Each structure stands twice: as structure tokens, then as C-alpha cells.
Amino acid sequence: MIDKRALRDEPTLTGKHVRLVPLGPEHTDAYFAAGLDEEIRRLTGTHHHLTYAEARDWCARRPRRPDRLDLAITDPRDGRxxxxxxxxxxxxxxxxxxxxxALSALAFTGRGLGREATRMVLEYAFEQVGLHRVWLYVYAFNMRAIAVYRSCGFSVEGRLRDSLLWEGRRHDALLMAVLRNGARRS
Structure with a gap:
């Protein structure tokens, strides 16, 4: 049974290299700046350039939603x-x-931060929220992300052919999912 309070209560989850905190208005500047990084936009298939006003509105509307959980990934030492x-x-x-x-810059990739954050949120999703299945889409060219998801217990369940058109080329997306009993913890 799902505990919607676990979504609304906005947890702070602390790991060795990352802290997950509720995404809110204080993250607007960094969230907006991350949306300007072309490589991050390609990896996430994000065509639309958010305006600062859209980023501010998005961050302001995240807290205390009963239907979703949005967390900022921060450095536990300095809050970056x-x-x-x-x-x-x-x-x-x-x-x-x-x-x-989405990590906000390529400088943060390859350091295990996404893996740690994913494992932490999966543990919360399964143990606190009460989920049985968590799914995602990832573009087939994003091999680093696919490897991270596999290491956290996700399996490929399907392929969405030609789902992304980026700079004149079409790319497949993979549907991946992990079940409560298949998640790998640190």
C-alpha cells in the first residue's frame, strides 16, 4: 500500500557523497543554469530551453506534492x-x-553520484512510499546511465524506436524497470 505522506513529507536523505533534499525555490538559479548545458540537454532529450521564470515556477511548485517527489541532489559538505x-x-x-x-553538469558524472542518489531514492521508494515497481526511460546512446541503472537493479523491458529526434538523427529509448525485490543497495 502506498503511503502518500512519504511523498508529501519531503525527506532529506544523506549518503556518503550526496544529500537529497526537497527541490525548492532556493535551487532556482542552479536548476536554470543546468538547463543551459547542451550535453546534459542531449542526454535527457530536452529540446525546450526553460526561461528563468519557468525554472523559478517549476522549483516553487515542487514542495509538498502528494503525487510525486522532487529532490535536489546536493553535496553533503557544502550544499552545492x-x-x-x-x-x-x-x-x-x-x-x-x-x-x-539529471546531474547538473558533466563534471559531476563518472563519480558515482548518480548511482548513490538512485540507490538512496529506490530504498526510500520501496521502504517508505511502498512502491513495488519503478520504471524509467533512457536513450540508448546514454551508455553510462544504462550501466548505472543496471547496477541499481534495473532491467531493460522494452525499446521505443526512434523516440528522440536530435539534430537530424533519430534515437531509441529503452524502458527499464526495477522491482522491490530486485533493487541493489550499496
Missing amino acids: FLGELSLYSVVPENESAGYRI
């Missing part, structure tokens, strides 16, 4: 914004939700 993640499209009747994560 490293990225953000979400559990979204929560379907209580199916005990399932979608997942997405």
Missing part, C-alpha cells in the same frame, strides 16, 4: 547543487512510479 531527481507518475493502485535523474 549537483542535480535533481524525481519519482513521478505515481499510480497507487499499481504501486508504481516513474523515475528520472
Whole structure:
């Protein structure tokens, strides 16, 4: 059974290299700046350039939502914004939700931060929220992300052919999911 309070209560989860905190208005500047990074936009398939006003509105509307959980990934030492993640499209009747994560700069990739953040949020999703299944989409060219997801217990369940058109080329997306009993913890 889903505990919607676990979504609304906005947890702070602390790991060795990352702290997950509720995404809020204080993250607007860093969230907006991350949206300007062309490589991050390609990896996430983000065509739309957010205006600062849109970024401010997005961050302001995140807190205390009963239907999703949006967290900022921060450095536990100095609070620096490293990225953000979400559990979204929560379907209580199916005990399932979608997942997405984006580090805010390529400088933060390859250091295990995304893996640690993903494992932490999966543990919260399964143990506190009460989810049974968490799914995501990842572009087939994003091999680093696919490896991270696999290391956290995700398996490929399907392929969405030609789902992204980026600079004149079409790319497939993979549907991946992990079940409560398949998640790998640190």
C-alpha cells in the first residue's frame, strides 16, 4: 500500500557523497543554469530551453506534492547543487512510479553520484512510499546511465524506436524497470 505522506513529507536523505533534499525555490538559479548545458540537454532529450521564470515556477511548485517527489541532489559538505531527481507518475493502485535523474553538469558524472542518489531514492521508494515497481526511460546512446541503472537493479523491458529526434538523427529509448525485490543497495 502506498503511503502518500512519504511523498508529501519531503525527506532529506544523506549518503556518503550526496544529500537529497526537497527541490525548492532556493535551487532556482542552479536548476536554470543546468538547463543551459547542451550535453546534459542531449542526454535527457530536452529540446525546450526553460526561461528563468519557468525554472523559478517549476522549483516553487515542487514542495509538498502528494503525487510525486522532487529532490535536489546536493553535496553533503557544502550544499552545492549537483542535480535533481524525481519519482513521478505515481499510480497507487499499481504501486508504481516513474523515475528520472539529471546531474547538473558533466563534471559531476563518472563519480558515482548518480548511482548513490538512485540507490538512496529506490530504498526510500520501496521502504517508505511502498512502491513495488519503478520504471524509467533512457536513450540508448546514454551508455553510462544504462550501466548505472543496471547496477541499481534495473532491467531493460522494452525499446521505443526512434523516440528522440536530435539534430537530424533519430534515437531509441529503452524502458527499464526495477522491482522491490530486485533493487541493489550499496
